[in-house]
Amino acid sequence: EVQLLESGGGLVQPGGSLRLSCAASGFTFSNYPMTWVRQAPGKGLEWVSAISSSGDSTYYADSVKGRFTISRDKSEKTLYLQMNNLRAEDTAVYYCAKNLLRTWGSYEYWGQGTLVTVSS
């Protein structure tokens, strides 16, 4: 059974940093691209960042480019999102998601999400 378990969310002051983790199990982690998607309270889904199966290719939304870094650890089967210089508008539930196929594509499995609150 595929499982994605996010952690690392919490309350942080503007300008601060957090690192989110997503522990994956139930599939061959190194075969699939992975993605972070966020949802601000009461708002729609916002695509944040994606990383290829090898980790060689990464993409970011303009809203986080230069502040967030996506990475993955094959041995730990874990996806990360390093978030720096956080702003109030980064407040959201952050979901990690597994691609349906072994290439860029739709998201077949999602974690339960971790809440990040940026506030003083």
Place this chain on the structure above:
Amino acid sequence: EIVLTQSPRTLSLSPGESATLSCRASQSLGSTYLAWYQQTPGQAPRLLISGISNRATGIPDRFSGSGSGTELTLTISRLEPEDFVVYYCQQYGVPPFTFGGGTRVEMK
């Protein structure tokens, strides 16, 4: 970036009726790189359709996707009570892989 505009924002229908949800892309997707998701309050999104028209595992056949170019459609026939939630389209052809703003299907 490709902007996806979903319409209408809210659709008011009764159980048993059909729903037609639209997703318009700011530029042609070129291929079939579009998906639809369903989200129930408090839960993670659920993949319904990928490749414009391919239902995901376990998705009932009352959900269907169609369209091409810049105009895509999700049709839900014979609405069930559990279908009255929010739906999002997403393109994964050109990074950043953007989502539409969502359509809420509410019970009349």
